[in-house]
Amino acid sequence: MIFDSFLGNEESKARVLRLCESGRLPHALLLEGERGSGRFLFARMLAAAAVCRRENTGCGKCPDCRMALEGRHPDVEVYQKGGERTLAISSLREITRNVAAPPVQGRRRVVILRDIQDAAQIRTLNALLKVIEEPPEYLMFIITADSRQGILPTIVSRCMILRVALPDVETCAEEAARLAGDVPQEEARRCALLCRGNIGRCVLLLTDTPEAKAMQDAQRIRELLSSAEGQYDLLLLLRRYERDRSGYRELIRCLQEVFASSLTGGMSGAADDPPCRMTARQGLRILQALSLIADEGRQNLNLPLALTQLCARLYAAVNS
Numbered sequence: 001m002i003f004d005s006f007l008g009n010e011e012s013k014a015r016v017l018r019l020c021e022s023g024r025l026p027h028a029l030l031l032e033g034e035r036g037s038g039r040f041l042f043a044r045m046l047a048a049a050a051v052c053r054r055e056n057t058g059c060g061k062c063p064d065c066r067m068a069l070e071g072r073h074p075d076v077e078v079y080q081k082g083g084e085r086t087l088a089i090s091s092l093r094e095i096t097r098n099v100a101a102p103p104v105q106g107r108r109r110v111v112i113l114r115d116i117q118d119a120a121q122i123r124t125l126n127a128l129l130k131v132i133e134e135p136p137e138y139l140m141f142i143i144t145a146d147s148r149q150g151i152l153p154t155i156v157s158r159c160m161i162l163r164v165a166l167p168d169v170e171t172c173a174e175e176a177a178r179l180a181g182d183v184p185q186e187e188a189r190r191c192a193l194l195c196r197g198n199i200g201r202c203v204l205l206l207t208d209t210p211e212a213k214a215m216q217d218a219q220r221i222r223e224l225l226s227s228a229e230g231q232y233d234l235l236l237l238l239r240r241y242e243r244d245r246s247g248y249r250e251l252i253r254c255l256q257e258v259f260a261s262s263l264t265g266g267m268s269g270a271a272d273d274p275p276c277r278m279t280a281r282q283g284l285r286i287l288q289a290l291s292l293i294a295d296e297g298r299q300n301l302n303l304p305l306a307l308t309q310l311c312a313r314l315y316a317a318v319n320s
Helices: 010-021 039-051 063-070 089-099 119-127 129-133 169-180 185-194 199-206 210-225 231-241 245-265 280-297 303-319
Strands: 028-032 076-079 109-113 139-145 160-163
Touching (some): 010 039, 010 160, 028 039, 039 063, 039 109, 039 139, 076 089, 089 109, 089 129, 169 185, 169 199, 185 199, 199 210, 210 245, 210 303, 231 245, 245 280, 280 303
Parallel strands (some): 028 139, 028 160, 109 139
């Protein structure tokens, strides 16, 4: 069965399977979960189950299922920021035209709207209200987002909402080590603890990429902000980004993920999580500061000055 390989989330999987078996998959689903939780993989599996012509629950082996999982099925379209199909106001005509056509080969036509969190994407989604409210019977929308917050209540009310939860730390470490390849289990568990069970983020930490380094630095910054004596160490850490504009922007994005995740899980974290003595209020102030910094980062800026300001703003958010 196609959902067997998806880790954890037994309740959500059981709910989906009951709907698949009864042929009552809804025309719109909203998958909530933090980035790296597997929400897009779950969306792919749902799309495969919707277009599979062998089993209502998706066999996972037929050409329809394989093409849907690999992103090659003609009846499954993905709109995402920076992708081949970008979710923007300019895409509205294309989306409306495409969904009006019946399936090419599958049982249904599926439109995945991925990572709906920034203001532009939310505006585009809201502009699709009519087609989401009254779609053709063969059409299915799957929306993935950090949270339903910001999305029109009229759209949310038309969707079945599924929460994609993180697995436990041990499961995360085992799966991340497998995906990263040739990684000591102890190192995988350390990263899994830092990521609170987020497999996608844990794999990033275990791989030698600029994104992995930015995520490691973001986790280290979170620890330093918990210490009143960490400001000098933070300035030293940030110096490596003085000539790396793209790395700086990636660091800001990773910081936003780390602190948003901390708020979702509680700033104190799990019992075996690295300590974080910040309050939720301090975490919110940090996220507000990072949002302003991210907006400024889209402009031409003086990196050494921006990094000094980043340090000052983060500590001001903690201490104000």
